[in-house]
Amino acid sequence: MIEILGLPAASTFADDIDRVFTIIFVAVGFWFLLAEGVFFWLIFRFKKKDGVKAQYITGELKSEKRWITVPHNIILLFDIVIVVAAVQVWYDVKQDLPEEPDKQVVRVIAQQWAWTFVHPGPDGKLDTPDDIAKVNEMHVQADRLHHFQLESKDVIHSFSVPVFRLKQDVIPGRVITGWFTPTKTGTYDIQCTEICGVGHALMPAKIVIQTAAEHAEWVAKNSSVAVASAALR
Amino acid sequence: MHSHRSLVIAAACVALAAFVPRAALAADNPRGAELFELCTQCHGAAGEGNPMALAPSIAALPEWYVLNQLNHFRTGARGTHPEDVGGLRMYPMAMTLKTDEDTKAVAAYVAGLPPVRQTQTLSGGDPARGAQLYAVCTQCHGPNGAGNPAMQSPPIAGQADWYLLSSLQKFKAGTRGTYPNAAIMRGMAGTLPDEQAMKDVIAHILTLNANTAANAAQ
Numbered sequence: 001m002i003e004i005l006g007l008p009a010a011s012t013f014a015d016d017i018d019r020v021f022t023i024i025f026v027a028v029g030f031w032f033l034l035a036e037g038v039f040f041w042l043i044f045r046f047k048k049k050d051g052v053k054a055q056y057i058t059g060e061l062k063s064e065k066r067w068i069t070v071p072h073n074i075i076l077l078f079d080i081v082i083v084v085a086a087v088q089v090w091y092d093v094k095q096d097l098p099e100e101p102d103k104q105v106v107r108v109i110a111q112q113w114a115w116t117f118v119h120p121g122p123d124g125k126l127d128t129p130d131d132i133a134k135v136n137e138m139h140v141q142a143d144r145l146h147h148f149q150l151e152s153k154d155v156i157h158s159f160s161v162p163v164f165r166l167k168q169d170v171i172p173g174r175v176i177t178g179w180f181t182p183t184k185t186g187t188y189d190i191q192c193t194e195i196c197g198v199g200h201a202l203m204p205a206k207i208v209i210q211t212a213a214e215h216a217e218w219v220a221k222n223s224s225v226a227v228a229s230a231a232l233r
Numbered sequence: 234m235h236s237h238r239s240l241v242i243a244a245a246c247v248a249l250a251a252f253v254p255r256a257a258l259a260a261d262n263p264r265g266a267e268l269f270e271l272c273t274q275c276h277g278a279a280g281e282g283n284p285m286a287l288a289p290s291i292a293a294l295p296e297w298y299v300l301n302q303l304n305h306f307r308t309g310a311r312g313t314h315p316e317d318v319g320g321l322r323m324y325p326m327a328m329t330l331k332t333d334e335d336t337k338a339v340a341a342y343v344a345g346l347p348p349v350r351q352t353q354t355l356s357g358g359d360p361a362r363g364a365q366l367y368a369v370c371t372q373c374h375g376p377n378g379a380g381n382p383a384m385q386s387p388p389i390a391g392q393a394d395w396y397l398l399s400s401l402q403k404f405k406a407g408t409r410g411t412y413p414n415a416a417i418m419r420g421m422a423g424t425l426p427d428e429q430a431m432k433d434v435i436a437h438i439l440t441l442n443a444n445t446a447a448n449a450a451q
């Protein structure tokens with residue numbers, strides 16, 4: 001449903017999140033419209049009439065209480081529906097950390113007011129001289145599992161990639177690990193979704209998702225630069 | 234009671250002294266004053282700087298220098314290195330300056346702010362050794378640290394010591410920026426072998442601050 005509104009779904013779990021979103025939207029939307037309908041019907045049905053005195057209702061009669069208890073039970077029922085629909089998705093996205101032999105680990109460092117993305121070089125490992133650090137620019141490969149490690153240099157930020165339907169707080173002093181597997185190539189937005197100071201709105205970044213060949217080319221080109229400038233130090 | 238009142242009067246005088254020139258400045262340059270509101274978040278209402286925000290004192294810096302640096306930030310020639318934490322804070326702020334006119338206006342406003350005396354935060358520097366090390370600096374920054382617009386070298390006397398240290402470290406590490414003077418300063422900062430040498434030369438620059446203040450008072 002979110003895709004119809006114009007935001008592509010570009011991760012393996014994006015469709016699952018969208019399904020939960022649709023269930024919540026339809027369930028809440030249906031009962032919202034019905035409740036508003038009943039509300040306005042009552043207002044017009046029992047509006048002020050000449051010669052009819054307003055009645056004071058205490059809401060203690062069983063027939064009156066039903067207006068509360070019946071909708072309340074329906075809400076509880078739908079809560080269960082939503083929880084059941086969401087719990088497996090939550091587990092898959094947030095609690096499970098899939099492992100694959102060719103997974104890529106990218107370090108994501110938030111600060112006021114920029115993102116630094118540290119990508120492994122051709123050796124596929126972080127914390128080696130061929131690492132590629134980029135400000136406000138994350139490079140990943142389509143159809144490959146990525147683990148991200150979130151760190152903050154100052155305050156709480158939130159790492160949000162709308163096309164992945166991914167959002168995770170970044171907490172100073174902690175390394176928070178999560179995962180995604182991109183399914184589409186292209187360049188998309190990364191945003192900070194936790195108010196982090198006066199420049200909060202000014203820390204947008206880009207995620208560039210490429211095919212394996214394009215990504216390898218990018219890594220080769222940029223890691224040689226990284227190695228050369230490290231040698232200058 | 235009496236000392237209380239004189240304290241209040243003294244505080245009011247200080248506040249007024251800081252406020253009056255700013256009011257006049259704002260009347261001359263309303264656009265600059267408006268844009269400066271954002272700067273105050275980190276650099277303070279008087280442009281006095283705030284080490285907690287990694288924001289140096291900018292009040293009374295020469296207009297050409299502020300303009301140059303703002304343009305470096307705007308083009309990404311400064312403040313885009315992953316290890317330049319303070320610069321990365323300034324870079325998005327400078328990006329809010331959409332036109333050259335706005336950049337000039339805020340630079341003029343900052344340059345017009347009265348200088349703010351900086352408190353010493355570093356210790357352990359040897360000014361005598363620093364005076365010797367300072368010899369290479371004099372070519373561009375002058376014997377009094379007053380700077381030289383012809384060489385695009387800013388005044389360094391009067392700047393906060395913590396900012397001088399972090400700048401020397403960034404120049405030396407090559408994280409300050411990609412603009413030409415940053416490359417020159419990388420070579421110059423490279424003549425300082427370690428942090429102690431940097432502290433020594435800064436201790437010498439602090440004595441220049443005192444001289445500058447004394448000169449101004451006379």
Ligand SMILES: [Cu+2]
Nearest residue numbers: 157158192196
């Ligand atoms: Cu943020």
